[in-house]
Amino acid sequence: MPDTSETAYSYASVFSFPSTGELEDALAQFIIKRQKEALHSYDKFTIALSGGSLPQRLAALAKYPADEVFWDKWHVFYADERAVPLDHEDSNHRLCTEHFFSKVSIPPNQIHTIDASMLDDPESPELDMEELADRYEKLLIEEFANKNAVKFPKFDLILLGMGDDGHTASLFPGHELLTEMDRWVAPIEDSPKPPPKRITFTLPVLNHAAAVAFVVAGGEKAGMIQTVIEHPKEGIPSSRVIPQPKKEKGMQSPKDGSPPKHLFFFLDDEASSKLSHKDSFVL
Numbered sequence: 001m002p003d004t005s006e007t008a009y010s011y012a013s014v015f016s017f018p019s020t021g022e023l024e025d026a027l028a029q030f031i032i033k034r035q036k037e038a039l040h041s042y043d044k045f046t047i048a049l050s051g052g053s054l055p056q057r058l059a060a061l062a063k064y065p066a067d068e069v070f071w072d073k074w075h076v077f078y079a080d081e082r083a084v085p086l087d088h089e090d091s092n093h094r095l096c097t098e099h100f101f102s103k104v105s106i107p108p109n110q111i112h113t114i115d116a117s118m119l120d121d122p123e124s125p126e127l128d129m130e131e132l133a134d135r136y137e138k139l140l141i142e143e144f145a146n147k148n149a150v151k152f153p154k155f156d157l158i159l160l161g162m163g164d165d166g167h168t169a170s171l172f173p174g175h176e177l178l179t180e181m182d183r184w185v186a187p188i189e190d191s192p193k194p195p196p197k198r199i200t201f202t203l204p205v206l207n208h209a210a211a212v213a214f215v216v217a218g219g220e221k222a223g224m225i226q227t228v229i230e231h232p233k234e235g236i237p238s239s240r241v242i243p244q245p246k247k248e249k250g251m252q253s254p255k256d257g258s259p260p261k262h263l264f265f266f267l268d269d270e271a272s273s274k275l276s277h278k279d280s281f282v283l
């Protein structure tokens with residue numbers, strides 16, 4: 001577990017905003033900066049999204065003009081998805097479509113969903129969750145494996161939410177999936193939060209990303225945010241997200257010579273109310 005101090009967090013930048021509107025504007029600027037950095041190195045921007053409250057935090061991006069956000073370069077995946085049809089009320093894809101994709105112009109073939117053809121009857125005992133996860137992993141392999149020939153994909157940015165129990169993506173506290181160190185995408189059939197059947201990125205995928213940002217609002221999450229940032233614990237999934245991407249040529253370091261940070265928290269003032277330190281938001 002990383003060292004933390006009362007004055008600054010050595011491994012993460014923690015930003016807090018008085019309102020969710022201000023949080024959303026700052027998050028949009030941050031995402032655009034990451035997109036520009038990615039496009040300096042490659043001709044695409046690979047991003048993974050979550051469900052829950054995250055999709056509604058992305059709508060601010062729609063305000064930016066076409067010379068700022070290059071939607072045709074975006075390649076979108078899901079950090080986790082529920083094993084339900086894509087138009088089901090529990091689907092993370094449905095939420096992202098309603099709150100975000102419907103407002104912007106990402107080419108639909110660059111938004112990578114789970115294989116809906118397997119999900120006509122999500123209650124069916126025949127539903128092969130291993131196969132569902134493997135098919136999603138294959139999409140990642142098509143996107144990443146040739147480019148980097150690495151053991152794990154390296155997303156330019158992964159956006160995560162956090163439940164008040166500390167779960168993130170569909171990695172739950174104390175669950176055996178926290179020990180999965182080989183697969184990229186894993187099934188879970190006993191999610192403590194409904195629906196029970198889901199697929200999820202594994203911890204190594206989260207921790208190989210160039211950047212991961214948690215986006216969390218609300219006073220009910222303040223205690224867990226303090227634990228994750230100031231007193232991280234092995235059994236709490238969000239505590240285990242500490243990206244350490246492989247160095248690449250052109251990777252930018254801060255001008256002050258400090259080691260680059262790859263983990264970011266975008267919080268509202270209620271979620272950050274128990275923290276002893278917050279960073280100024282400077283891009």
Ligand SMILES: O=C1O[C@H](COP(=O)(O)O)[C@@H](O)[C@H](O)[C@H]1O
Nearest residue numbers: 050051052053054161162163169
């Ligand atoms: O079940 C899930 O929960 C987390 C957290 O959701 P939130 O509503 O508390 O923001 C979410 O990030 C994940 O994608 C989702 O499947």
